[in-house]
Amino acid sequence: MARSEKYYGPDFNSLERQDPEIAAVVISELERQRHDLQLIASENFTSSAVLATMGSTLSNKYAEGYPGKRYYGGCEEVDKVEVIGIQRAKELFGAEHANLQPHSGASANVAVYQAFTKPGDTVLAMSLPHGGHLTHGSKVNFSGKWFNVVSYGVRQDNELIDYDQLRDLAIEHKPKMICSGATAYPSLIDFEKVRQICDEVGAIMWVDAAHFIGLVAGKAIPSPVPYADVVSFTTHKVLRGPRGGMILSKEKHAAAVDKAVFPGIQGGPIMSAVAGKAVVLKECATPAYQEYAKKVIENCKALANDLQSEGMRAVSGGTQTHLALIDIRSTGVNGKVADERCGKSGISLNKNSIPFDPESPAVTSGIRVGTAAITTQGMGKDEMKVIAGLIARAIKDGDDESKAKEIKSEIHQLTKKFSVYPEPSV
Numbered sequence: 001m002a003r004s005e006k007y008y009g010p011d012f013n014s015l016e017r018q019d020p021e022i023a024a025v026v027i028s029e030l031e032r033q034r035h036d037l038q039l040i041a042s043e044n045f046t047s048s049a050v051l052a053t054m055g056s057t058l059s060n061k062y063a064e065g066y067p068g069k070r071y072y073g074g075c076e077e078v079d080k081v082e083v084i085g086i087q088r089a090k091e092l093f094g095a096e097h098a099n100l101q102p103h104s105g106a107s108a109n110v111a112v113y114q115a116f117t118k119p120g121d122t123v124l125a126m127s128l129p130h131g132g133h134l135t136h137g138s139k140v141n142f143s144g145k146w147f148n149v150v151s152y153g154v155r156q157d158n159e160l161i162d163y164d165q166l167r168d169l170a171i172e173h174k175p176k177m178i179c180s181g182a183t184a185y186p187s188l189i190d191f192e193k194v195r196q197i198c199d200e201v202g203a204i205m206w207v208d209a210a211h212f213i214g215l216v217a218g219k220a221i222p223s224p225v226p227y228a229d230v231v232s233f234t235t236h237k238v239l240r241g242p243r244g245g246m247i248l249s250k251e252k253h254a255a256a257v258d259k260a261v262f263p264g265i266q267g268g269p270i271m272s273a274v275a276g277k278a279v280v281l282k283e284c285a286t287p288a289y290q291e292y293a294k295k296v297i298e299n300c301k302a303l304a305n306d307l308q309s310e311g312m313r314a315v316s317g318g319t320q321t322h323l324a325l326i327d328i329r330s331t332g333v334n335g336k337v338a339d340e341r342c343g344k345s346g347i348s349l350n351k352n353s354i355p356f357d358p359e360s361p362a363v364t365s366g367i368r369v370g371t372a373a374i375t376t377q378g379m380g381k382d383e384m385k386v387i388a389g390l391i392a393r394a395i396k397d398g399d400d401e402s403k404a405k406e407i408k409s410e411i412h413q414l415t416k417k418f419s420v421y422p423e424p425s426v
């Protein structure tokens with residue numbers, strides 16, 4: 001059969017014919033991604049190969065269960081992608097066990113709680129105002145409602161995790177599980193130290209690596225996998241895969257993890273996303289990806305420094321990862337307003353609490369910036385300097401329509417040189 005006779009899936013023309021209203025949104029979102037500056041630390045541009053799996057007919061298949069042990073017939077083909085994906089994950093991360101089925105990072109975390117704890121158990125996790133995620137004990141999240149989550153934070157003097165406090169709290173509260181990992185922590189985590197504390201109090205060591213797993217995959221920062229009982233993460237942040245989640249664990253926890261994901265918290269896996277995870281895991285094993293991961297950190301260090309040169313302050317003095325937390329109080333503008341002004345100027349980033357923030361979480365004194373997406377576009381240190389200047393101008397002048405427009409057009413000039421998903425040259 002000729003390739004053209006096969007139907008692979010994504011057919012944008014049929015969407016345009018059948019539903020021009022939705023097609024128009026897909027196109028304008030692509031334009032936004034192409035032209036604006038994407039500094040949201042949890043976002044990236046996944047490859048066309050990954051996008052192809054996600055729009056494929058694998059989406060149609062029900063596959064409750066695991067390869068070789070499904071509750072539905074006709075799983076021979078989708079079994080192959082999951083088997084390949086699991087193998088690639090184990091090899092890439094040196095993990096004993098991998099589960100590729102979680103629908104998202106939050107789903108992966110629900111499964112971790114389900115595998116290792118019972119409602120009412122005590123869990124120790126990073127405080128939300130210091131960078132922890134919703135699933136680390138927020139009162140409006142299942143974690144805070146169903147578990148006794150005790151929080152540790154960062155030290156006020158250096159804004160780094162307070163391991164003495166973590167150990168004291170662990171000894172005092174005897175948690176079932178200790179979580180390390182955060183959504184807004186720019187430094188590295190000392191996994192060896194956390195392991196020691198877990199051993200001292202007999203706690204499960206859980207690392208929520210959602211943000212930084214891509215840097216681990218690219219061998220740019222140390223891996224939590226040798227230390228942790230279980231590592232959960234998203235596949236769409238620095239890792240650059242499809243939207244979804246994944247869990248790695250020691251072999252002794254394999255059955256508990258698998259049972260927690262299915263039938264514990266999910267029904268059928270999204271096999272198109274599982275295929276996308278397999279594809280990105282292959283990409284991650286290349287020297288090009290390792291080069292990318294290294295460059296993401298170099299760019300972020302440069303951007304944090306350049307923002308400091310513009311008069312702002314990088315929390316904890318800079319960054320060792322793909323994200324930087326910037327205290328913008330010196331500008332006289334709060335995080336909420338800065339976020340809005342940057343948005344109007346074509347810069348996509350988010351307001352973020354800084355440790356010991358005097359402002360409320362809805363207002364904040366900071367912004368969070370990340371370099372995963374712009375590094376995928378091919379930007380480097382020269383562009384970081386330009387971007388820092390544009391952010392500073394947007395924060396100062398972005399409420400002025402004409403100045404915001406001027407910044408936006410400079411952003412478009414910049415992103416035009418680093419095009420993602422280039423337009424077909426016909």
Ligand SMILES: *Cc1c(COP(=O)(O)O)cnc(C)c1O
Pocket residue numbers: 042104105106107109133135181182183208209210211234244245
């Ligand atoms: C992003 C993130 C999650 C949640 O991922 P979703 O895919 O949005 O559900 C969980 N934990 C941490 C630390 C994260 O940064």
